[in-house]
Amino acid sequence: MGTVAALYRYPVKSMLGEAVIAVTVTENGLSGDRIYAVLDETGAVGSAKHPRKWGALLRCRSRFDDSGMVRVVLPDGTALPVEDPDLDVELSKLLGRQVSISAVVPEHSRLERAVPEYEGGVPETVRESAVVDSTGASITSGGVAPGTFFDFGQVHLVTTASLARMRTVYPAGDFDARRFRPNLVVDTDSGTGFPEDAWLGSRLRVGEALFRVVVPTPRCVIPTLGHDELPPDPGIMRAVAREHRIPVFDLGRLSCLGVYLDVLEAGTVRVGDVITLQEAA
Known part of the structure; x- marks a missing residue:
């Protein structure tokens, strides 16, 4: 049904990551x-889902060096290991407030998300509970997956077919897979559409x-944000919202x-x- 076209991991949450072969x-x-993850003194976990507060993290890159240590490459090209206290200083300057990088998930961590207009x-129930914070953004707050810095799932997959479909819907947009921060990009050989919709509950x-x-x-x-050389484009998610809103649990039809x-x-x-698809048992 397909092959692995690319693999990505992101050692520090919401920073650019690295492509790997295996x-x-x-x-x-x-x-x-x-x-x-980068944490601030309020207990918030740094996430570019709140761009006004954390968007600058996407100007940094996290990667493993040859010794197996994670290094962060700052916007000016300086590379510092995560254990270097100077990294906290530089990230605090970048974000304009005191922050620190940590491998420990806070017991009462908080993840903030900007509420899009489209x-x-x-979910509409979540939109109704949104508040405007000090940045002027309408946000909601929730937790990360227990004991991790993941938003929800352990692994995120996108298909070349879905990206190809979106290019037909919004030809002006650059639907580079990196915008969607996947772990696995799957080449589904041919055709367009959203084949992964039919995989729910199945095994891969x-x-x-x-x-x-x-x-x-x-x-x-x-x-919609800038990623490396990919420019910002608010039309990306508006196109997804027009073309592919589907049911997610009991949250209603969401842009997926x-x-x-x-x-x-x-x-x-x-x-x-x-990649082999096995039907749900």
Whole structure:
């Protein structure tokens, strides 16, 4: 049904990450993925889902060096290991307030999300509870997945077919997979559409690893932001909202692209691995 076209991991949440050729998948997701986050003194976990407060994190890149240490490359090109106290100083300057980088998930962590204007960006019940914060943005707050810095699923997958479909809907947009911050990009060989919609509840054998497809991925504002050389484009998510709003749990019809996966069996996944779909038991 397809092959692995690309693999990505993001050692520090909401920073640019790194493409890899092969990666170990553990019971907690891709090894090295979202193992650090930037925290502020209010207990908020740094997420570009609130661009006015945390968007500058997307100007930084996190990656593993040859020794296996995570380094952060700052906008000016300076690279510092995560253990270097100077990194906290530089990130605080970048964000304009005191922050620190941590591998420890706070017990009462908080994740803030900007509420988009278009329908389908958040559940309507959530939109009704939004508040305007000190940045002037309308936001909602929630938690991260217990014990992790993930928003929800352990692994995020997008297909080349879905990206191709969106290019036909919004030809002016650059639907580079990196905008959607996937772990796995799956080349579905041919055709356009949203094939992953039909995979919900099924199992995917990818290389040595086995995954269960859990839920469509509701999209936030992040794909509209600038990523590396990709410019900002607010039309990206408006196009997704027009074309692909589908039911997510009991939250209503949300703008989705991609799916979240849980890990059933650990193992190594490589670019080029064949993907096999197994129907739900």
